[in-house]
Amino acid sequence: MAGGGFARLLDGSVVVALSLAAPPADGSAPGARVRVLVHAANRARALTRLRNLGLRSVYLRGNTEPPTPDEITAVLHHPDGMVWRSIPDDDTESWHPLASLLRDRPADAV
Template sequence: MASGGFTRLPSGDVIVALRLPSPGGTPDDHIRVIVVSANRQRALTRLRNLGFRTARLAGNLEPPTGDEINAVLHHPDGLVWRRIPAAPAEPWQSIAALLGPTARRPARS
């Protein structure tokens, strides 16, 4: 099961952070995905539409940090990821970098 959390912004938008299995990786490989959306359900739907069928949010044990919130708000797609554990200088990346060149640019909702 994926673990993660969320936070609501003053604007009403929600930022969801999830730990998910890495696509094409070993069972021990995980990524941290951060997505901004109008509500939690819409954020999870965006991830499921990209192929992350295990995207579930049960509780709020690992809410997004300030750095994660800043990264996703300044990304044009409103959806970023990086490996867990991340190297100290590893930047947040676009979801297209994970899914490959055939990935559609997700609509920000």
């Protein structure tokens, strides 16, 4: 993992931001990276939400790349509280639901 971080909100909840390798679309080697945002009650719960979706080796070490105010707004306004966007940041690209990133993964990629 290249970087990640978190921001504690006024209500005590947190937004966790992680930079991860994108899952390969056609069995090829992953090269692209994505920025994943998760809103949860605490950091441990945010990582558990990702692990429950099949991202078993997701860890947050340090706070080197905390979410920006725009990223926090994006994840708070999404009904699932989990979104992603490819890196490098393209201001014209919108945030996507995390389920769309994981939808087409092969079963043995977990």
